[in-house]
Amino acid sequence: MNPTSDVVAQLSGAVKRYGQLTALDGVDLVLHRGELLAVLGPNGAGKSTSISLLLGLIRPDGGRAELFGLDPQQIDARRRIGVMLQSAVLPPSLRVGELLRLVASYYPNPRPLDESAHLAGIADLLKRPYGKLSGGQMRRVQFALALCGRPELVFLDEPTVGMDIDARQKLWAAMRALVAEGCSVVLTTHYLEEAEALAQRVVVMAKGRVLSEGSVDALRAQVPLTRIRCVTDxxxxxxxxxxxxSSVEREGARLLVSTDAAENVLRRLLDADLALRELEVQRAGLAEAFMELTREERGIEQEAA
Structure with missing residues (x-):
């Protein structure tokens, strides 16, 4: 167990209601120093509400939210965080360098501008007006603004949406660099490969509750499925x-088989098709674990729809 002093943010029995809708139903969430925590869940799971509570943007109707042991609305707590939300409205006429200097001025010990620009991969954008950037470039600038104050904790809400593969890989490298410095990161993402590549711990939410949490390997172990790919007729x-x-999909000439008894199914496949080739066997990934953990909740949503 990590000592209490390592806890930088937490929700304890957090409840949040909007009229008849319960967005959070007694959520417990803990983030430790130097940890990258991925919060996953289908739409409406409560991810954004959880982050809003920790940021002090809204108040819980029950339970407690804390940042560094303080009320999230206290300035002493807010000065220690950086935030990149799904959308941001920034002055379009300001140049990127001007935006960075402005936001950095709000913090007691900000990073040098060049360091922030290098980490976010925007050194070539500093003289350009923000409003003239592409969507992916704007996201990289927003990331730079989140880290420019040298925060101890960064909230990243769907940070790589709109980015190409190269920009996404660079942002992943920057996240790893932040964690290596001892910074904590809360990441929400719909890209499960992103969480699988980056997170030390994953929380899966649905319908305002935490369904499961643990390392990527621990979550994968909850789903004893193996995926078999092969070319067969x-x-x-x-x-x-x-x-x-468990399931079978056809991808052109390839067959994708999911099973919890790989050896038995492999033998039967080889017996049934002597010409079978290009055989691949993989254990379930985070995507399969996520789908299995949220299957019941997604099924309820589909029936309601």
Whole structure:
């Protein structure tokens, strides 16, 4: 267990209601120093509400939210965080360098401008007006603004939406650099490969509750599925009817089989098709674990729809 002094943010039994809708239903959430925590969940799970409570943007109807042991609305707590939300409205006529200097001036010990620009990969944008940037470039600038104050804790809400692959990889590297410095990061993302690549711990939410939490490996271990990919002419529907086969998908010439008894299914595949080739076997990834953990909640949503 990490000592209490390592806790930088937490929700304790947090409840938040909007009329008849319960957005959070007794959520417990703890973030430790130097940790990258990914918060995952389908739309309406309560991720953004949880972050809003920790930022002090809204108040809980029950339970407690704390930043560094303080009320999240206290200035002493806010000066120690950086924030990148899903959307941001910034003065379009200001140049990127001017924006960075302005936001950095709000903090007692900000990073040098060049360091912030380098970390966020925007050194070539400093003289350009913010309003003239592409969507992906704006997101990188918003990331720079989140880290320019040298925060101890950064909230990143869907940070790589709108970015190309190269920009996304650079942002991942910057997140790792922040954590290496001892900074804590709360990441919400719909890109499960992003959470799998970066997070030391993952929290899965649905319908305002925490369904599961732990390391990526621990969550994957909750889903004893193995994925088998191969090139075969076998009929997908017939394979799907085999015992111990959970699902089958056809991707062109490839068959993708999910099973909790890989050895048995592999033997049957090889027996059934002597010409089977390009065989790949992988254990379930975070995406499969996420889908399994949220299956019931997503099913309820689909029925309601």
């Amino acid at each position: 076998l009929d997908a529907a017939k394979v799907a009817a085999w015992p111990q086969v």
